[in-house]
Amino acid sequence: MTYQPPLYDIADALACVGLDDVLALPAFAHIDRDSVQEMVGEFARFVASEIAPIDTVGDAVGSRVDHDTGRVVTPQGFAEAYRRFVAAGWPAVPFPEDWGGDGLPWVVGMALQEVLASACLSFSLCPMLTQSGVELLGQSGTAEQQARYLGRLVSGEWTSTMALTEPDAGSDVGALRTRAEFAAGVGWRIFGTKVFITWGDHDLADNIVHFVLARAPGAPSGSRGISLFAVPARLVGPDGSLGEPNALRCVRVERKLGIHASPTCVMEFDGATGELVGELHRGLPAMFTMMNTARLSVGVEGLALAERAHQAAWAYAQTRHQGRLPGTDPAASVAIAEHPDVQRMLLTVRATAQAARLLVYATARAVDESRHHPDPRRQSRAGEVAAFLVPLAKAWPTDMASAMASVAIQVHGGLGYLEESGVTQIYRDARITSIYEGTNGIHAIDLVVRKLGIGPESPLMGLARRLESCAQGLRVGGQRDAATVLGQAADTLVWSAKWLVARRADAPLDALAGATPFLRLAGTTVGALLLGERHLQRDGSGPLPAADAFFIRQLLPIALAEAPAIRAGAGSLRE
Ligand SMILES: Cc1cc2nc3c(=O)[nH]c(=O)nc-3n(C[C@H](O)[C@H](O)[C@H](O)COP(=O)(O)OP(=O)(O)OC[C@H]3O[C@@H](n4cnc5c(N)ncnc54)[C@H](O)[C@@H]3O)c2cc1C
Structure with missing residues (x-):
């Protein structure tokens, strides 16, 4: 099955979340809607012809350590595809112009990332992580560090x-043991082992800059005493020239369920030369500034795989003939897409992918406004909205990706269980997205413990008001059922939030117990809201499109049934 970038859906979603408003910000005066569409179209053509074809071989062969050189070798076609990707200038698109980028809105960068992640998730992780490194250096690096590294990371020449x-330090990063030692005249040296390091070594680029969290002498214990270091695989001279290999190596590439071409490395730092980035002992706040966008990028991966699952399932359902339908010729079988039960599966995946796209893009729009809005009050408000939406935009689409890949397998019947169907790879690849960049359980806790407020100006109450007004608009347009469910969702969201906020103070374990069901409720509700608002923006007088009506009327009520689980309390969960 070949992936077709869904250009219409992407353009439509960008318009719906307010691309025009973003482009009207002074920071984007150099770009208009037509050039954005042109760029997304050109990127989609590039990806379809250069990147999508390496996905299957990447899965079948995987990256591995070459025992002669000790270096990681990627599957055939990856290094060449990466060279073309860099030569075409794609990595630079979303970065500010004074860092050497094209200065496009983040929301446009997310649309490009969607296409890349759909085509080949393993490949897309390499530029995605480099993007995080660029943001770190751009925000926290010294002028000298930026001069040395930034341009080459923005261009993708280095990763x-x-x-x-x-x-022993996963969700609890503060437990890390990697240490940094300072020697006069020598600088910082890093000692320790890091695990699960994505694209920790490879043959795509001449240098790899590792952004390593480590503890320096005199650091307070826990997460407050962590410092951030840039540790290049090959040392870099003051003039930017490449020097000797640094004292670090990939000791193992993990064997794993999916994303086989993306090397997941155990990295050993044995006195490697590093440079402090940002303030000593203040590495974690620097990392967290960047993590909002990294998390959003993982949310994009979820949506990208849900889209791919839909394309695969839909295409198969048109061609596979099995069974008959009541009232049709008993001698002729029908395409399985004719069976209501298969239609339910197809619509579930399509509607979910669309809702996920709107959720992720809407969050990216808030990120753009939080960075570029000329009015400081609007900027800070957008920052709060982005902070609230990021855990939703990371966790909900990624959980959905696994669920939707499973539905796509079901549509394929027995063939879906075989590797030759291709949907097995989507299923295997999707699973990691709920785990890395913070597990979805940790994001649910972040949402409930840190991001959830119920004051009149809180993002949650803003969403509740939008739900009411969207319900009203749909009612006026004759969509009574959908309006009723959206109204119920507003009520359920608000009283669930009030319960959680009260428990957070008095019985915190109860609030923690309700976090994941609350995230499921909120993710589905925001997806439904955005679908409803899109309909009203278009005109609102006609019927809802089938997938949108299905999502609001049939999937949203399932999420509303999370209410008892949200309020069941921690006592209900002990075995
Ligand atoms: C393929 C792959 C690529 C990765 N890439 C990178 C990378 O590039 N760089 C990097 O640094 N890391 C990377 N990781 C690591 C990844 O981010 C961690 O695996 C993840 O953060 C979870 O940590 P853990 O594996 O130690 O699980 P644990 O922290 O042990 O968690 C196990 C379970 O317990 C739950 N849990 C843990 N603590 C709490 C808590 N306080 N409250 C409630 N529930 C809790 C978790 O949600 C999870 O369900 C990668 C991992 C994989 C598998």
Whole structure:
């Protein structure tokens, strides 16, 4: 099955979340809607012809360590595809012009990332992580560090990694043991082992800059005493020239369920030369500034795989003939797409992918406004909205990706269980997106413990008001059923939030217990809201499109049934 970039759906979603408003910000005066569409179209053509074809071989062969050189070798076609990707200038698109980028809105960058992740998730992770490195250096690096690294990371000539996780420090990053030592005249040296480092070594670029979290002498314990270091795989001279290999290596590439072409490396730092990025002991706040966008990028992966699952399932359902329908010729079988039960599956995946796209793009729009709105009050409000939406935009689409890949397998019947169907790869690849960049359980807790407020100006109450007004608009347009469910969703969201906020103070374990069901409720509700608002923006007088009506009328009520689980309390969960 070949992936077709859904250009119409992408353009439509960009318009719906307010691309025009973003482009009207002074920071984007150099670009208009037509040139955005042109760029997305050109990128889609590039990806369809250069990147999509390496996905299957990447899955079948995987990256591995070459025992002679000790270096990681990627599957055939990856290095060449990456060279073309860089030569065409694609990595630079979303970065500010003074960092060497094209200065496009983040929301446009997310649309490009969607296409890339749909075509080949493994490949897309390498530029995605480099993007995080660029943001870190752009925000926290010294002028000298920026001069040395930034341009080459923005262009994609070099790549970077995020090296946080250790065997005993996963969700609890503060438990890390990697240490940094300072020697006069020598500088910082890094000692320790990092695990699960994505694209920790490879043959795509001449250098890899590892952004490593480590503890320096005199650091307070826990997450407050962590510093951030840039540790290049090959040392870089003051003039930018490449020097000797640094004292670090990939000791193993993990064997894993999916994303086989993306090397997941155990990295050993044995006195490697590093440079402090940002303030000593203040590495984690620097990392967190960047993580909002990294998390959003993982949310994009979820939506990208849900889209791909839909394309595969839909195409198969048109061609596979099985069974008959009541009232049709008993001698002739029908395409399985004719069976209501298969239609339910197809619509579930299509509607979910669309809702996920709107959720992720709407969050990216808030990120753009939080960075570029000329009115500081609007900027800070957008920052709060983005902070609230990011855990939703990371966790909901990624959980949905696994569920939707499973539905796509079901549509394929027995063939879906075989590797030759291709949907097995989507299923295997999707699973990691709920785990890395913070597990979805940790994001649900972040939402409930840190982001959830119920004051009149809180993002949650803003959403509740939008739900009411969308319900009203749909009612006026004759969509009574959909309006009723959206109204119920507003009520359920608000009283669930009030319960959680009250428990957060008095019985915090109860609030923690309700976090994941609350995230499921909120993710589905925001998806439904955005679909409803899109309909009203278009005109609102006609019937809702089938997938949107299905999502609001048939899937949203399932999410509303999370209400008892949200309020069941921690006592209900002990075995
Ligand atoms: C393929 C792959 C690529 C990765 N890439 C990178 C990378 O590039 N860089 C990097 O630094 N890391 C990377 N990781 C690591 C990834 O981010 C961690 O695996 C993840 O953060 C979870 O940590 P853990 O594996 O230690 O699980 P644990 O923290 O042990 O969690 C196990 C379970 O317990 C739950 N849990 C843990 N603590 C709490 C809590 N306080 N409250 C409630 N529930 C909790 C979790 O949600 C999870 O369900 C990658 C992992 C994989 C598998």
